[in-house]
Every structure is written in structure tokens, then in C-alpha cells.
Amino acid sequence: MITGQTMEMALGLPVLVDSFGDRVPRYCFPFTIQNLSRIITYLGLIDPDSLLENIKDEERLEFLLRLLSESFQKNEPEDVLKNITEERFPELIQDIKLINGVSDKNGERDLQSEQTALGFDESIYALQTYTSNTFKDIRDMTLVQLSGLVEAIGKKINWEYKTGILGSVSEPNDLIDNDEHPLAPKQEKKKMVTMKDLMGLRADN
Known part of the structure; x- marks a missing residue:
């Protein structure tokens, strides 16, 4: 179980887990962006609901141990396994x-959000274009960091565009909302990347 630690996740730091x-x-x-293919493989091949089913299957057990080894780097995977x-x-x-x-859930997405959502490649290009991050920097980021930065860039661009045309519209109050400010508190929890998205990424590669 994870309690808080959103700052650690935003910084790409290890997080304390008590499960x-x-x-x-x-x-x-x-996992970092450059290692996404491995976690996609591990999560895709193990049984996420039953430890016993993984232990009974030699291939699943192998991938579970790999997942534990790379996730809990300060511990031996066998030691982690025996305490689950x-x-x-x-x-x-x-x-x-x-x-x-x-996330396992695909989430509630309307047609417009599906059409305007950035793909992984577009997100990486946007991050490289609008920030000082190099492609090497991006490879070393986590998926949480990549998603958060791309969301922040989108909010900043949207805010700057709308504030830039305020003088040319007849009803400026209808154009802009304070909730759209880049530093405004989030109204809802940001959607995470789904397993379906990740499996699609692996297929593209």
C-alpha cells in the first residue's frame, strides 16, 4: 500500500511500499522510459491476481522474479517473494x-479527448521542443514524469494562447477560466497510461 509520496513519484525517486x-x-x-518495454513484458505475462498461479507456472514465475528484482533493487527477489x-x-x-x-482501467474518455490525446512519440517530441530536455534526458525519465510534464506544457501553451488573444474577442470572460491557469489546483485526478496503451506501444515497436 502506498501512502502519499506524490513528490517522490514526481521526482522519479523510489517509493516505500508496504504490501x-x-x-x-x-x-x-x-522503470524509466528506456526500460518501458521490460515492464510491459513482465506485467503482460504474469497473473496479476494470484501469486500461486505465478508460482505454479515456470515462465510466469521467471517474469515475476524479474519484475521484483528490477522494482525492489535493494532486496533479493527471492526474499521479496517469500514475504508476499x-x-x-x-x-x-x-x-x-x-x-x-x-492503470488497468481504460477510463472514461469521450471522442474529443481520444482525438486530441498525444501519442508517446508526439509527447516525446513536444517535451524536447518546448523544454530544455534532451532525448537522453527523456529516456531517463519515468512515465509519471513524462505524463506530468506533457500535461503541464499543454496547460501553459493553452493559457498563453488564450491570454494573448483576449483583446481581440468580444466576450473575454467566456474565453478564459481561472481553473485553466497552469498553476491552478487540479480539479480531478490525472488519467494514467493504461495497460492497453502500453501494449499498443509495444506493438508499434
């Missing part, structure tokens, strides 16, 4: 997904 039978918190490290209970295993997998900005 183990021995109740000892362990640091979970997020069947009951709390789904919670642990959800914690790993959350730290990596991944």
Missing part, C-alpha cells in the same frame, strides 16, 4: 503499476 506479509516497507524503483502473501499480491502489483503511472 508485504512481514509488514516491512521496501523501496520500489520506477496470496491475499496481498494483487495490492502489490497495483502499487508497482501506480508507481510507474500505469
Whole structure:
């Protein structure tokens, strides 16, 4: 279970996870953009709902151990595995997904948001174009960081465009809303990338 630690996730730092039978918190490290293909493979091939099903299958067990090894880098994967209970295993997998900005749910998306949503390649190009980040910098980011920065860039561009044309519209109050300010508090939780999105990314590659 993860409590708070949004600052750590925004900075790409390891996050303390307490989803183990021995109740000892362990640091979970997020995957970087350049390693996304590995977590896609691991999460796609294991059973996220049953520890026993993974243990009974040699291939699934191998990929589960790889996931644990790369996620909990300060611990031996076998040590992590023996402290996972069947009951709390789904919670642990959800914690790993959350730290990596991944959701199982596709979310409620209307047609307009589907049409205007940026793809992974467009997000990377936008980040490189509108910030001082190089492609190497982006490769070392986490998915949480990439998604957050692209969202912030979009809000900034939208705000600057609207404030720039205020003098040329007849009803400026109808054009702009204070909630659109780049630093305005979020009205709702930002949508995360789904497993379906990630599987599509792997297919594109």
C-alpha cells in the first residue's frame, strides 16, 4: 500500500511500499522510459491476481522474479517473494503499476479527448521542443514524469494562447477560466497510461 509520496513519484525517486506479509516497507524503483518495454513484458505475462498461479507456472514465475528484482533493487527477489502473501499480491502489483503511472482501467474518455490525446512519440517530441530536455534526458525519465510534464506544457501553451488573444474577442470572460491557469489546483485526478496503451506501444515497436 502506498501512502502519499506524490513528490517522490514526481521526482522519479523510489517509493516505500508496504504490501508485504512481514509488514516491512521496501523501496520500489520506477522503470524509466528506456526500460518501458521490460515492464510491459513482465506485467503482460504474469497473473496479476494470484501469486500461486505465478508460482505454479515456470515462465510466469521467471517474469515475476524479474519484475521484483528490477522494482525492489535493494532486496533479493527471492526474499521479496517469500514475504508476499496470496491475499496481498494483487495490492502489490497495483502499487508497482501506480508507481510507474500505469492503470488497468481504460477510463472514461469521450471522442474529443481520444482525438486530441498525444501519442508517446508526439509527447516525446513536444517535451524536447518546448523544454530544455534532451532525448537522453527523456529516456531517463519515468512515465509519471513524462505524463506530468506533457500535461503541464499543454496547460501553459493553452493559457498563453488564450491570454494573448483576449483583446481581440468580444466576450473575454467566456474565453478564459481561472481553473485553466497552469498553476491552478487540479480539479480531478490525472488519467494514467493504461495497460492497453502500453501494449499498443509495444506493438508499434
